[in-house]
Amino acid sequence: xxxxxxxxxxxxxxxxxxxxxxxxxxxxxxxxxxxxxxxxxxxxxxxxxxxxxxxxxxxxxxxxxxxxxxxxxxxxxxxxxxxxxxxxxxxxxxxxxxxxxxxxxxxxxxxxxxxxxxxxxxxxxxxxxxxxxxxxxxxxxxxxxxxxxxxxxxxxxxxxxxxxxxxxxxxxxxxxxxxxxxxxxxxxxxxxxxxxxxxxxxxxxxxxxxxxxxxxxxxxxxxxxxxxxxxxxxxxxxxxxxxxxxxxxxxxxxxxxxxxxxxxxxxxxxxxxxxxxxxxxxxxxxxxxxxxxxxxxxxxxxxx
Ligand SMILES: C[S@@+](CC[C@H](N)C(=O)[O-])C[C@H]1O[C@@H](n2cnc3c(N)ncnc32)[C@H](O)[C@@H]1O
Numbered sequence: 001x002x003x004x005x006x007x008x009x010x011x012x013x014x015x016x017x018x019x020x021x022x023x024x025x026x027x028x029x030x031x032x033x034x035x036x037x038x039x040x041x042x043x044x045x046x047x048x049x050x051x052x053x054x055x056x057x058x059x060x061x062x063x064x065x066x067x068x069x070x071x072x073x074x075x076x077x078x079x080x081x082x083x084x085x086x087x088x089x090x091x092x093x094x095x096x097x098x099x100x101x102x103x104x105x106x107x108x109x110x111x112x113x114x115x116x117x118x119x120x121x122x123x124x125x126x127x128x129x130x131x132x133x134x135x136x137x138x139x140x141x142x143x144x145x146x147x148x149x150x151x152x153x154x155x156x157x158x159x160x161x162x163x164x165x166x167x168x169x170x171x172x173x174x175x176x177x178x179x180x181x182x183x184x185x186x187x188x189x190x191x192x193x194x195x196x197x198x199x200x201x202x203x204x205x206x207x208x209x210x211x212x213x214x215x216x217x218x219x220x221x222x223x224x225x226x227x228x229x230x231x232x233x234x235x236x237x238x239x240x241x242x243x244x245x246x247x248x249x250x251x252x253x254x255x256x257x258x259x260x261x262x263x264x265x266x267x268x269x270x271x272x273x274x275x276x277x278x279x280x281x282x283x284x285x286x287x288x289x290x291x292x293x294x295x296x297x298x299x300x301x302x303x304x
Contacts, residue, residue, distance in 0.1 A: 001042050005029045010046035013066065016058045023069060035073045037082035043070065044084050102187075103127055107139040107285075110164045114155040114184050123228075124154045124177035130225035130254040131157035133297040136283035137252065138222075143167035149218035149249070151201070151239065152226035156181035156194060162220075163190035170215060172199035201235040208242060217247045225297075227255040227266045237269035244275070244304040251302040252280070275302045 005025055012022050026043065047053070048063055057063075067088045074081050081089065104113040105127075112135070117125035135158055138148075144166035150159045151172055159169035163185070171181045171194055178196040185194035199211060221243055226236055240251060257263055270277060280299045 001029055001039050006042060006046050009043060010050065013047040014050065014052075014058075016062055019062075019065065019069065022066075026073070030073060030077065033077070034079040035070075035077040036079050037085075040070060040074060040079075040082040040085050044082070044088070048088060049084060100125075105132060105135070107136060107161065107164075109139060112157075112161055112164055112188050114157055114160070115180065115187065116155055124173060125180060127155050127157050128225040128256065130256050130297045131155075133282055133286050133299055134158045134222055134224040134252060134254045135161035136285055137280065137299060138162045138167075138220075139165050140283060141165065141220075143220075146219040147216050148220045148222060149215065149243075151199065151221070151223040151236070153177065153181055153196075154225075156184045156196070158222045158224050159194050160185055160188050160190055162222075163193040164188065167193070167220075169194045170197055170218065171195065172197045174198065174200055199239075201232065201239045205238070205242070208239060212242060212246055218249045221247075221249045221251045222254075223252075224254045225256055227253070227262060228258060230262050230265055233262065233266040233269050237266065237273055237275075240270075240275070240302060241273045241304070244302070252299070253277075253302055254297050254299045256297050270302065274304055276304075277302055 005028075008025055009022065012025075030039070047066060067085070070085055071081065071089055074085065100115055100117055102113045102115050104111055114127045116127050131154060138158060138161050143162055146167045148159065148162040148167045148169045149172070150156075150162075150169060153159055153171035153173045154177060156171045159171035159181070162169045171185075173181065173196075175198045178198060181194065181196040182191065185191045185196070197215075199208075201208075221240070223236065223240070227233065240253075243249065244251060255263060255266075267277070278301050280301055282297070282299050286297065
């Protein structure tokens with residue numbers, strides 16, 4: 001971005017002046033082009049992330065309004081958010097439990113609450129929109145007495161909702177995620193129906209086979225927002241294939257279309273293993289559940 005403009009933005013923001021002039025300048029700089037992530041980072045470095053901003057914090061409402069304005073400009077220009085803007089979009093007013101907080105989600109029949117981190121890079125400690133879209137689907141199913149197996153469970157979101165809806169759930173993830181799943185299950189009064197188990201998609205096939213052999217046959221297998229890293233596409237597809245070969249469970253996969261290439265790569269891994277993919281209808285609250293994700297969640301069922 002233009003050096004003069006950046007310097008204006010830095011000074012103007014630092015003084016906490018009314019924002020209309022600030023936006024005029026920023027909008028003039030962006031023009032009709034996409035408000036690309038590098039420009040967002042440049043602006044954030046001069047404002048919210050300025051080295052002095054932590055020492056001399058301005059009004060948090062001002063900061064939040066500014067971040068919302070930047071997101072709005074990225075949205076209308078069709079550009080993705082920069083990493084810092086993604087992280088800041090989770091910003092909440094400061095409080096004693098700011099790093100960790102509960103989100104409460106109301107489904108038709110019940111409420112579920114999940115302790116999560118505001119740091120998006122703690123991916124296993126955030127409730128992702130795809131998890132909630134699956135959760136809403138689960139809440140609309142008859143699950144009494146059924147077993148549900150969840151892959152990449154994170155906060156335990158889908159397993160806990162399944163348990164609330166009457167199922168017994170096996171919530172799996174990397175070992176580091178298990179204690180949070182257990183405490184979230186406890187908070188939601190379903191600890192007796194949610195079993196947190198380590199299941200790493202990347203271990204050798206024989207190890208996965210032995211682990212799957214210890215589990216009861218699930219009626220439903222879930223993977224919500226597990227398609228996000230290129231190097232995990234093949235291992236995850238292999239686990240799903242092993243599950244589909246072993247059992248006749250329904251397999252439900254929900255993904256946010258953050259990076260088109262990763263989704264495409266996963267689709268190819270599934271096709272290579274002979275899976276067919278059918279879209280399922282999302283529940284009526286999907287818009288709310290997905291509201292902090294600009295790319296819609298796809299809810300699908302896989303069959304071999
Ligand atoms: C984006 S989060 C989704 C969490 C949750 N399903 C949701 O929708 O909120 C992806 C999850 O996959 C898990 N994961 C990443 N690599 C994994 C692996 N190799 N084996 C098992 N789980 C993995 C992460 O720990 C994380 O909990």
